[in-house]
Amino acid sequence: MKSGISSIAATVTLCIGAYGASAQEEVAGGTTLYGDLQSVTQSMLTRAAGDGNNFLHTNGNYAQTRYYPASQINTSNVKNLRPAWVFQTEVVDTMETSPIVVNGIMYVTTAFNHVYALDARTGKQIWHHKHSMGPVTTYCCGPNNRGVAVAGDKVFFGTLDAKLVALDAKTGKQLWETQIAEPELGYSETMAPSVVEDMVLIGTNGGEYGIRGFVKAFDTETGEEKWTFHTVPEDSVGVWTTEDATGRNMHRDIEAEKAALAEQGDPYETLGGGVWQNPAVDLETRRLYFVVGNPSPDLDGSLRPGDNLYTDSLVSVDLDTGEYVCHLQYIAHDVWDLDAVSPPIITTVKDASGNDVKGVLHGGKTGHVYVHNADDCSLIRFSEAMVPQEDMWTLPTAEGARMLPGANGGVEWSPMAIDPNHRLSYAINLHQPMTYTVRSTPYPEGKLWLGGSFDVIPDEEQWGNVTAVDYDTGDIAWQVRTEQPMIGGILATAGGLVFTGEGNGLFKAYDSSNGGELWRFQAGAGVNAPPSSYTVEGQQYIVVAAGGNAQLNFKRGNNIIAFTLAD
């Protein structure tokens, strides 16, 4: 561990030197002895996990660990963390953006698809791009956007009218846009894209609208489609399993489903299966790992007989072709929307016999952290439940049946982080008691299609927690309760810290080894977005958006707040 840190320090120093040179040389003519430093090379993207200057991927690096290698801000000095600057966007609404930082330039997005480039040292605006929205937008859970991807001289983002857009990173001018799918049918984009080599990768929303989900790869230069992986295969029936991945009975009526299948045929065309969050990328094996969301309609299984492959699953595909490699389904024929959304993480884990193997972690809405073998997607173990589970699996009824967790989780779309030294994963959770009501209606041609409703029980207490799980054993290492259900994301750092925010405006730092609270700041609006970190001119920053959340109705705002150590 020690040698790791000193080599990171060396990287930091080198890059700082380079940054200074770039600033001087730019006056002379744009490029430097070192090349154009604003431009993001594949090697930078590949090595992001060890880059203590930049924050180049939505989840930190291709493995999506959200473990930041800089340690200038650490357990001993985090008490001196103060706001360095606050930037206010034009849009006072729900914020889920992960700030991306490239050599001192920060890119953030807002609700309704505005994109900003800021000076990461001062918060000064460099440019502002407002997407010209088409007449048809769709969203189930707020007009959100979770940020940009960067590569070369371009910035990429997805839109509520289901487009993928490339901007010039220097000016914010649009270079190209591609219609990903038909918005009238319920397709839309809120996730940040990912870039690998010449491909921009993106999934789709629409699991609440009867879409057929996918992950697509587009050419970074032209926006042309390179491949599509349909998250729902034409044969979506599966093996009629009656148990979830943890072995609990789901009370499926297999006979009724088989009869429905004979009568209605395979439901794959409108079966949902959105992909809400970025894939983890393994360049060694050239494979992607992502999780697929719920089947459509959410609560009504009568119209979609079968296991509904590959909804509610971890899926791995070939990076170059998008071809299927393996999957593991957490919940077959889900009727609770307890689907898979939080982005998977690749890291070394202990297998059942105690050997180190390449693993994949996913934090489920069920409240379990699932630990997979990366090789064949198989489940090695699942953690203790991080939130109360009651009466799983009670089927939804016409009157509404109570079951815990509620449909938002457990872990919602919020990315987890890990600390590979402690071998801990960090997740933020919701406890939100709900009733599940089913009401069957035919496919409404692109309109909201839940097949019923999930309703929060207003008299029951709601809360959240931050939970550290030892992924080698599945045991909870520590857990801290929060006043409200948690949604947003978390960042771990080599300073021995985790940072995460709450709906009441509090942004906190915890000791990543034991959960002790070390610092807090009141942001004035819900902090419901994943934090990032970066270093400019030798100074490490933590940055987070405070814009509240539409889904949980947390107080809206429009702030990007960067923190650094007081002198």
Added chain:
Amino acid sequence: MRLPFVALTLSLAASPVLAMEDFVLEDEVALCMSCHGDAGVPIEPDYPVIWGQQYFYIYTQLRDYGAGRRQNDIMTPVAAEYDRDQAKLLAEHFAALAWPDIPAEIQDGDEQLAERGITGGQCSACHGKWQGDSRIPRLAGQQVGYLRKTMLDFKNEVRMNAPDKISTMKQLDEETIDALSRYLATIDIQ
């Protein structure tokens, strides 16, 4: 990507709505205004404001009335006259007008009841700050009488074109629906 397009085309072809011959936008607009008001304020308290409503929402409602997915003795025959393009022209016209200012009053305790209903139904997930967007209607400043009527129509399974709203509204009692109607009618977003 090809399959969804096919599905869309099919569904359009299946629509019973035929084009109105000699459609003149101004004449049709005049007809609409005879009920929805010539300055945006509808002639009856339980008629909805459509001036400044969301374009795609107006369009889908006209299509739904026309095809019988939303049943209403007044609007169904009106909307059944128009084809897709004509419905779009009407929607464009009304979406571009200014939302009227209609005075409404909130009562003691309304806000608490409304907030409770909003939390239970997770309304803000789609409705945000009630400003509307594309397929989601603006509700802020809508007529109290209409808000009440349409929520009760969902609850009582009269309005069927947003079926998931039926489950949501069934969870709310009439008192909450009354409070919500007054609460939404008094939200000022201008």
